[in-house]
Each structure stands twice: as C-alpha cells, then as structure tokens.
Amino acid sequence: xxxxxxxxxxxxxxxxxxxxxxxxxxxxxxxxxxxxxxxxxxxxxxxxxxxxxxxxxxxxxxxxxxxxxxxxxxxxxxxxxxxxxxxxxxxxxxxxxxxxxxxxxxxxxxxxxxxxxxxxxxxxxxxxxxxxxxxxxxxxxxxxxxxxx
Amino acid sequence: xxxxxxxxxxxxxxxxxxxxxxxxxxxxxxxxxxxxxxxxxxxxxxxxxxxxxxxxxxxxxxxxxxxxxxxxxxxxxxxxxxxxxxxxxxxxxxxxxxxxxxxxxxxxxxxxxxxxxxxxxxxxxxxxxxxxxxxxxxxxxxxxxxxxxxxxxxxxxxxxxxxxxxxxxxxxxxxxxxxxxxxxxxxxxxxxxxxxxxxxxxxxxxxxxxxxxxxxxxxxxxxxxxxxxxxxxxxxxxxxxxxxxxxxxxx
Numbered sequence: 001x002x003x004x005x006x007x008x009x010x011x012x013x014x015x016x017x018x019x020x021x022x023x024x025x026x027x028x029x030x031x032x033x034x035x036x037x038x039x040x041x042x043x044x045x046x047x048x049x050x051x052x053x054x055x056x057x058x059x060x061x062x063x064x065x066x067x068x069x070x071x072x073x074x075x076x077x078x079x080x081x082x083x084x085x086x087x088x089x090x091x092x093x094x095x096x097x098x099x100x101x102x103x104x105x106x107x108x109x110x111x112x113x114x115x116x117x118x119x120x121x122x123x124x125x126x127x128x129x130x131x132x133x134x135x136x137x138x139x140x141x142x143x144x145x146x147x148x149x
Numbered sequence: 150x151x152x153x154x155x156x157x158x159x160x161x162x163x164x165x166x167x168x169x170x171x172x173x174x175x176x177x178x179x180x181x182x183x184x185x186x187x188x189x190x191x192x193x194x195x196x197x198x199x200x201x202x203x204x205x206x207x208x209x210x211x212x213x214x215x216x217x218x219x220x221x222x223x224x225x226x227x228x229x230x231x232x233x234x235x236x237x238x239x240x241x242x243x244x245x246x247x248x249x250x251x252x253x254x255x256x257x258x259x260x261x262x263x264x265x266x267x268x269x270x271x272x273x274x275x276x277x278x279x280x281x282x283x284x285x286x287x288x289x290x291x292x293x294x295x296x297x298x299x300x301x302x303x304x305x306x307x308x309x310x311x312x313x314x315x316x317x318x319x320x321x322x323x324x325x326x327x328x329x330x331x332x333x334x335x336x337x338x339x340x341x342x343x344x345x346x347x348x349x350x351x352x353x354x355x356x357x358x359x360x361x362x363x364x365x366x367x368x369x370x371x372x373x374x375x376x377x378x379x380x381x382x383x384x385x386x387x388x389x390x391x392x393x394x395x396x397x398x399x400x
Contacts, residue, residue, distance in 0.1 A: 005287070012280030016352070019280075022265050022273035023303070023353055024175070024226040027233075042284075078239065079232050080180060086228070086361045090277070093355050096285050098386070099348045099393065106394035128364045135368050 013042045013091045021087040030083040033073045038088035041066035045092060055119075060126040060133075062092050067134020071141070085131075094123040156248075157212035160192045163252045165219040167234050168206045170259055174227040175358040178203070179369040184238050188251075191242045203374040223314075224381075226358045233258055274303030274353040282349025286342070294340040295349035302327035303353045317388040320354055324392025327351055332400045347393060356385035 017038030021031045045062035049055055070084035097119040104113035164185040171181045181201050189197035189210050198216070200207040209216035234255070241251045264270070278299020279292045306323030310316060327350035334340045359382035367375030 008289075009284050012284040016277045016280040016284070019273035019276035020353070020355075020357065022269060023277065024358060025229045025264050027229045030232070080176070080228075080235050082175075082177060082180075082358075082361060082365075083228050083232060086357045089361055090352065090355060090357055091281065091284060093352070093357070095281070095348050095352055095355070098390070099344065099351070102390040102394050103344070103397055106397045131361070131364045132368055135365070 014039050017087045020090045034084045034087045037069045042091045056126045059123050060130040063127040063130025064134045067131050071138045094120050154213035157214045161217050164188045166255045169219045172221045174230045176231045177362045177365045178371045178374045203377050271300050275300040277353045278349040281352045286345040288345045291340045291345050294334050295346050298330045299350040321388040321392045324389040328393045328396030356382045
C-alpha cells in the first residue's frame with residue numbers, strides 16, 4: 001500500500017463518516033468529532049489487518065476505540081454519546097462481505113455464500129463485542145468520576 | 150391542592166414528551182430513562198417510576214395524578230432532536246429555564262423538523278457512497294459513478310419513505326434502484342465493476358442507528374427493546390439484500 005493510497009483511504013473514511021452523520025441529522029457541532037473518531041477506529045482496524053492480526057481482531061479493536069473515544073467526545077462536547085459512535089461505525093460495516101453473501105445466495109452458490117455469511121457474522125459479532133468492551137471501560141470511568149466529586 | 154395537581158400534570162407531560170421525542174428519533178433506552186428521571190427529580194418530584202419500551206412509555210410520580218402512558222408510534226432517525234432534548238434537560242437542571250418553558254420548547258421541537266436541506270442530503274449520500282467504495286474496494290475508476298448511483302438510490306428511498314412511511318419497503322425500492330442503475334452503468338461502459346458500485350451505493354442505507362442502539366440496549370439490560378432494535382436492523386438489512394438479490398437474479 002503506497003502512501004497515496006493510504007491518504008485516500010483516510011480521507012475517504014473521514015468524508016463518508018461526516019456524510020453519514022448528515023444523513024441521520026447529527027448536529028453540526030458534533031460532525032467533525034464524529035469524523036475523526038471514525039478515522040481513528042478505521043486506522044486501528046486497518047493497521048491490525050496490515051500487520052497480520054486478522055479482520056476479527058481488527059474490527060474488535062476498531063469498535064473498542066470508537067466506543068471509548070465517543071465517550072470522551074461526549075464528555076468534552078456535553079452531547080449524547082450516540083452522536084459520535086453511530087457515524088463512526090459506518091466504515092467498519094462489513095458491506096463487501098454482506099454483498100458477496102447476498103449475491104452468491106441469489107446466484108444459487110450456497111457454499112460460497114455460507115463462507116461470506118460466516119465472515120459477516122464474525123465481523124458483526126466482533127464489532128458488537130468491541131462496543132461491549134468499551135462500555136466496560138466507560139462504566140469504570142464513570143464510576144471513578146463519580147467518586148472523585 | 151389543585152395547583153399541586155397542575156404542577157404534577159406538567160411534570161408528567163414534560164417528562165413523557167421528552168422521552169417520546171427521544172425514542173422516536175433513535176435514542177437508546179437507558180438515556181431516555183436517565184433523562185426522564187432527571188426531569189422529574191429536578192422538577193421536584195420525590196420519586197418517579199418508569200417503564201420505558203421502544204413502543205411506549207409508562208410513568209408515575211408520587212403526587213396528585215396517576216400514572217400516564219405515552220405511546221411511541223413513528224420511528225425516524227433525527228439525532229439532532231435527541232441532542233436538543235439533552236441540552237434542554239441540562240438547562241432545566243441548571244435552572245436556566247422553568248418547567249413551563251421546558252414543556253413549551255419540547256412541544257415546539259416536536260412539531261418542527263429541521264433536517265439538512267435536500268441538496269445537502271443528496272450530496273451527503275453521494276459522499277458516503279463514493280469514498281466508501283474506494284475505501285472498501287480500492288477501485289478509483291468507479292468513484293464518480295458510485296457517488297451518482299448512491300445519490301439516486303437515497304433519493305428514491307427518501308421520497309418513498311416520505312409518502313408511504315414504511316421504511317423497509319423504501320429501503321427495498323432504494324436498493325433495487327441501486328442494483329438496476331449499477332448494472333446499466335457497467336453496461337454503458339460508465340463503470341467497471343457492478344459489485345463495487347453496488348457495495349458503495351447501498352452504504353447510505355445501512356441501518357447504523359438500530360445496530361448501535363441494539364447493542365447498547367442489550368448491554369444496559371433492556372432485554373425487550375434491544376432485541377427489538379436488532380430485529381429492526383435485520384429486517385432493514387434483509388430488505389436491502391432482497392432488493393439487490395432481485396436485480397442480480399433477473400439481469
């Protein structure tokens with residue numbers, strides 16, 4: 001992967017996260033933060049995959065980072081957390097695999113379709129689990145905050 | 150005594166309206182419960198009992214009036230309203246606005262829809278489709294046509310959703326449009342890969358809000374609302390999948 005390709009990927013992730021935020025009508029103040037959180041999650045995912053960590057671990061780390069970063073953003077901006085993590089999640093969605101699954105089912109190649117279905121299930125599961133782990137961190141942090149006051 | 154009754158009525162009305170607006174526009178259940186409890190507490194109710202589900206809210210406070218129900222009929226994704234309710238609740242907690250003002254502002258918020266203008270949404274749909282196609286598939290050649298196909302797909306989805314108000318059918322129609330346009334674009338030599346254009350094009354339709362919320366709801370222990378959201382996300386995904394599959398089957 002050349003540097004230019006890498007730059008295009010980061011720019012594409014940022015723009016698409018921002019644009020998805022517009023589609024679900026996120027307040028303008030929150031858009032920029034959401035975009036950068038999306039880039040952060042995607043970068044973690046990408047580097048994990050590039051260094052041979054596999055897509056399941058990659059998605060898990062990406063979703064985890066998005067979850068934790070969203071809470072920090074929510075705290076800084078004093079806005080609900082879902083404004084940041086919903087658009088940031090979009091670049092991690094297994095769109096390609098889901099499409100290949102549908103296509104192969106439609107064309108009657110069930111064996112291939114099941115392979116892709118497994119991937120979709122694994123990726124969705126790892127994203128969900130990443131969120132779960134980030135929630136753990138968030139709750140610990142909230143508890144710590146409450147104690148400090 | 151009647152003044153107290155009116156006050157309790159207003160507390161219930163405000164909290165229920167706030168809760169309904171939040172659920173209608175795609176908030177997770179825990180946040181709704183939290184906000185409603187805070188409103189009741191800040192308005193002076195000693196205790197409040199809540200039962201929040203994705204299709205309706207039940208709330209009681211210890212006062213002169215009984216428990217009240219607020220059904221949640223429609224469901225859209227407008228996260229700005231959630232942010233506004235959140236902001237108003239903070240202002241109310243800080244005593245910047247009175248309960249009466251809070252209720253009025255909520256009623257006002259409920260009746261207005263302040264989406265981004267149509268052109269901005271179309272541009273946004275294009276900017277979701279094209280860049281994600283490049284990010285996922287590394288196919289720079291099909292960037293522009295993905296933008297275009299995604300934009301038209303979103304337009305079909307948006308217009309249909311406005312008139313028939315059944316989200317799943319609109320998604321199906323939008324996905325089918327994307328499939329047909331992608332096949333034609335490749336046929337006319339405007340693009341290289343049908344697969345890549347479709348993958349980019351359907352991205353604006355991804356049910357991101359229900360997916361995220363279902364995970365958070367299940368985690369928070371809302372075992373009715375969480376799976377209900379998951380079903381919503383699954384049906385959306387299936388509708389998009391059927392739309393694409395139908396096109397691929399016939400062409």
